[in-house]
Amino acid sequence: MKFRLSQFSELQIYRYKVLARCLLAIFAGFAIANLTVPMIALLFSGQLALATYTGLLVSFVVWLLYIVYVFSAKHLLCIASITLLVLSIQILIVVLLKTWGTT
Numbered sequence: 001m002k003f004r005l006s007q008f009s010e011l012q013i014y015r016y017k018v019l020a021r022c023l024l025a026i027f028a029g030f031a032i033a034n035l036t037v038p039m040i041a042l043l044f045s046g047q048l049a050l051a052t053y054t055g056l057l058v059s060f061v062v063w064l065l066y067i068v069y070v071f072s073a074k075h076l077l078c079i080a081s082i083t084l085l086v087l088s089i090q091i092l093i094v095v096l097l098k099t100w101g102t103t
Contacts, residue, residue, distance in 0.1 A: 017076055025070040028083045033063035035090040042097035 008016070040055030041048060073079050 020076055021070050021079070024079060024083060025067045028087070029063045029066040029070070032066055032083070032086055032090065033059040035087070035094060036062045038094050039090060039097070042094065 036059040037052065037055035040058055041051040044051040044054070070079055
C-alpha cells in the first residue's frame with residue numbers, strides 16, 4: 001500500500017501541518033535556544049558566570065521569537081530550511097569558538 005497525501009482530507013492535512021509546526025517549535029526551538037547559551041558564553045568569556053546567565057536569559061527570548069516565527073510563516077518547507085540553516089550556523093559558531101578559545 002502506497003502512502004498518498006490525497007487519501008487524507010483537507011482537515012487531516014491541516015492538522016498534520018499544525019502538528020509539524022508544534023514539533024518544530026518545541027524541539028528545534030529548544031535546540032536553537034540551547035545553542036544560544038554557549039554561543040553567548042563563548043563570545044563574552046571575560047566573566048563566564050555573567051555571560052552564561054546572560055545567554056540563558058537571551059535563550060528564552062530567542063525561543064519565544066522562534067515560536068512566533070514558526071506559527072506566523074506561511075510555508076512549512078521555508079520554516080524547516082531556515083531552521084536547519086540557523087542550527088548549522090549556530091553549531092559552526094560554537095565549534096569554532098570552542099576550538100579558538102582553547103588554543
